[in-house]
Amino acid sequence: MAAAARVEQFLNRKGLAFELVTVSEDPRGGLEAAVLGDGIDRRQVIRSTALIDVNGVLLVVHPLDSSPDLDAIAERTGRRLQPLTVTQAGRLFSDCAPGFVPPFGSAYNIPVLVEESLYQADRVVMACGSSSRLMIMAGREFRLAMAGSEKGHVTIRHSGQTANSITLEEVAEKLQKLYRLPPMPALALKILNLTSNPEASARELAEVIEYDPSVTAQIIRYARSALFNYPGQIDSVQEAVTRVLGFERVAHIALGIASVRAFDIPRQGPLGMDQFWRHSLYCAFVSQRLAPQCGVDTSLAYLCGLLHNFGLLLVGHLFPTEFEELNRLRAANPEVSMRALEQQVFGDSDEQQMLTVGHGVIGGILHKLWQMPDPVIKAAGVHQQMDYQGDHKTYVTMVQLANALLKEKGVGDEFNPDDVGYLAEQLGLDTGNLDRLREDVEQVADDLDSLAHSLSS
Structure with missing residues (x-):
């Protein structure tokens, strides 16, 4: 796949020059993985984020190491927008690989809001719809491609250097x-110790858990749920262990509940x-x-x-x-x-x-x-x-x-x-x-x- 069909049609119609560069294809990681994997200067890379509300979709174009500031966008546009779901994005950008949405909203009849700092760039690198290629444009060409777009300070921050190697x-x-x-909370530690004891009984586990009424209630609720379809009544942790869940499952769900505290x-x-x-x-x-x-x-x-x-x-x-x-x-x-x-x-x-x-x-x-x-x-x-x-x-x-x-x-x-x-x-x-x-x-x-x-x- 080269660039997405709509992207190429849009740029050719405008007479704008661009270059495509091959990157290591890893659709699982999206644009971020493509950039990290091929040593591209992150400072030149831009990203497109599609947002939606009842009035439709807005494409926000911003530096890779930034994110749309939804509050700033709401103040500027009067719209309270939220990110598209993966399914929505897949339908809208049907000729693009997931995670590789290009910044050319006009190619998809979508209005665009651009982080205004991008208008100072001499060169930009961006997704073009393909998971195996990125597009490079001179700053002038990019600005012409963005003609008709709104611009403003619409990102949260510009940061995010990759961490140094650390063991x-x-x-x-x-x-x-x-x-x-x-x-580790005391109850969780007691439960963990019981799970390492092959001689521990259901009664011992129940006694430990029942010291905590909240965890007890959650275990009983879990055993009564439709997940297990137990036909009888469960009124105690010991019954949950012996009749429905078993020792280890009760121990593990109780361990999780107690640890979260x-x-x-x-x-x-x-x-x-x-x-x-x-x-x-x-x-x-x-x-x-x-x-x-x-x-x-x-x-x-x-x-x-x-x-x-x-x-x-x-x-x-x-x-x-x-x-x-x-x-x-x-x-x-x-x-x-x-x-x-x-x-x-x-x-x-x-x-x-x-x-x-x-x-x-x-x-x-x-x-x-x-x-x-x-x-x-x-x-x-x-x-x-x-x-x-x-x-x-x-x-x-x-x-x-x-x-x-x-x-x-x-x-x-x-x-x-x-x-x-x-x-x-x-x-x-x-x-x-x-x-x-x-x-x-x-x-x-x-x-x-x-x-x-x-x-x-």
Whole structure:
């Protein structure tokens, strides 16, 4: 694929010169991955973000290392716009690869708002609709292409240098030295100790959990849910263990509920506690369903899915101001990877630059300090690394595949497309397996949503 057909038609009609350069094709990572992978000067790269309200779509064109300021745009346009969903963008830019939307709104009959600093550029690099090529234009040609567009200061910030190479041990050392990391809550620690004792009984687990009325109520609610269709009445944790859920599943869901109490983050937003629980429960469910097909422990797979995103909670707990900005950036840029947004928010501070390694690594460090099982540590720590090859790879890949499938439902903390087929192949699964997984998720979606709402409130 060269440039998108509409883009080439538009530029040729205008008589504007441009150059196409080949980049390493990685549709999973979008524009960000194309730029990082081929050594292009990020300062010259521009991005297009499509926003929508009841009056239609607006295309915002801005530097790569910035994001639309929805408040500033609302003040300028009088419109309260929100990012398009992946599905909406796919329909509107049907001749473009996902994540490679070009800035030429006129080619699609869409009005454009341009960050005015771009009008000073001598040269710009941009998506042209293809996942294997980028377009280069001289500043003059770009300004002519943007004729008729509005311009203004419409971005949140211009930052985001890539972090220097830093080892996991250095990140862990700096985190513990600079910040006070939350200890594992006492109830969670007791539950974790019980799970490591092969002689522990259902009665002992119930006694530990029932010291906490809130966790008790959540476990009973979980056992009574339509997820399990148990025909009888469940009135105690011990009944939930022995009749419906089993020892390990009760222990793991209680461990998750108790562990979350170590963190204080807002409920709202795509990274807030409401969406955290929704994402975690869905991922745990899918990971658990994948486990028998992949020959690994079902209960451990559930725990990997449930706890894989704890790094976001730690980031929100330690850095509430930055987390608020990250939450806003996530809402405004659904097609951008979390790694890119984390680099943007934390890349300027010398002390915080280690956080540009991603929330996954941070979560893995926390799980290691809390002495979680090794597969849980690894699934959290490297779930953002699609090319991971190492210990407990099967658990990691299951979580990655679960996240990729859940993106199709709008569940998760990012929506840049993943290569579902590649991940499935790594686990020895085919399209039939994936279709059955999707059907399983659809059948329990309402129950998982209800349970997530209950856990976050």
